Amino acid sequence: MLDYAAFPQQRQALIRQILQENGRVICSDLALQLAVSEHTIRRDLHELSKEGICKKVYGGAVLQLQDEASFTHRKEHNHAEKGLLAKRCAQLVKNGTCIFIDTGTTNLAMASAFPEDLPITVVTNAPDIAAVLLKHPLIEVIMLGGQIQKNIGGCVGSTALDQIRNIIFDQAFIGGCAMSPESGLTGFDFADCEFKKAAIRQSNQTIVAMTANKIPGIARFTVARCSEIDVLVIEETLSRETRSAFEAEEITLLTV
Template sequence: MMIDYDAFPEQRQSYIQQLLNENGRVVSADLIKLLGVSEHTIRRDLQKLARDGICKRVYGGAVSHLKQSASFETRMTQSVAEKSSVAKRCAELIKANTCIFIDAGSTYLAMAEYIPNDLELTIVTNSPQIASLLSSRNNGELILLGGKINPQTGSTMGSDTVNQIHNMVFDQTFIGVCGLDPQAGLSAVYYEDACFKKEVIAQSNQVVAAVIADKVLQVARYKVATCEEIDIIVASKQSKIDGFHNLNLHLEIV
């Protein structure tokens, strides 16, 4: 027997939660047709699910609630193969005789291992781990931005860190991603980190975002940039990227 979703809100909300778990996103207009209920009903359901911490509302629908961010040391041991394929492709995008910024993050730490040692580069980073890995390079310059270290992001941040990049222009920036959604854009978990990323993007000629599956169709607390401000997305083949194909950016799946 067909469920009368209009009469049973708990079943309706349970079904919406199931769709969120399967797809990472729901669209209000689609839910109205699928469940045969009003726009007001769907809005109320999504508000309830958002209050329960199950999803985050975005324009036109909702996305799955961002998973709790693990420590940097823990993230280094997670999804290693997936990160490695994305990291390798990011390294291949680097052009010789340029100035690049590499954001902190386990994927970009993996990317640093793929950067050819003989490539002439100026590399700027806010990650002590990335700087340590690249410290033996003989070509070009390596600049580690100073500031307070956030143990969760594994990066330096704060006003001193931001002030340093105001005197720099980056040919390429490899920006860290906490959440990436076609409508909500790129977002970050921490306020200082979000502010810093915005400043880096403003100083960059090309912005590259590396993402794995658990970052896609996710929205963190603080907005960093729209997808239109990103030039290239390098995503793992496990990522749900259908919603990104119609955007004005270059998308690479590895």
């Protein structure tokens, strides 16, 4: 068996592999597994964080995800998984309510999943979501305006911010780039994340749906702590350990 205490490069390579596989690591567990001190593990995580591999959190680290490129590119991936998440989210919407639907490919799929007899008001900053909903016979659509950021697929500037601050939502379906029990919901675009925060403040219930490849992980900018999110809709394949960590943050988990 390799003496990991004597070979820091091999030790850090193994930690990197564990991060890629599990999305998060705990210092005490790694110290026991590799027969080194927790201080040594913290030094390793510091080095890996400087490489952009992870973000240090209390007691360990979370995998730092890379930007997923353009909105158009994201629409081409994980169709089946997003479809299941979207249908589950659509089931949470009640007749006569006013909801906000954020940009995002899963939220776009949700717009197509609403039943024909659902009478609601939908506010969105995403033109493709608005276009889908305009075909729905009973849904009133309110489109937030301003410049459309193509990489996001929606409006997140001052005009949209001013408009959303004047509406109270029963539910807000918020998109995100990464999420972990330790860091909450995070994203790659600063303006987009600030807009999401405003939407959450205006909503009585915040719902996030995410594919398993984004959990657990962390992006650059904070959107919301776990305590600010009411419902997390996830794939059943997510590890029991990660699900338990979210449940400890008192988030309602719905699996598909």
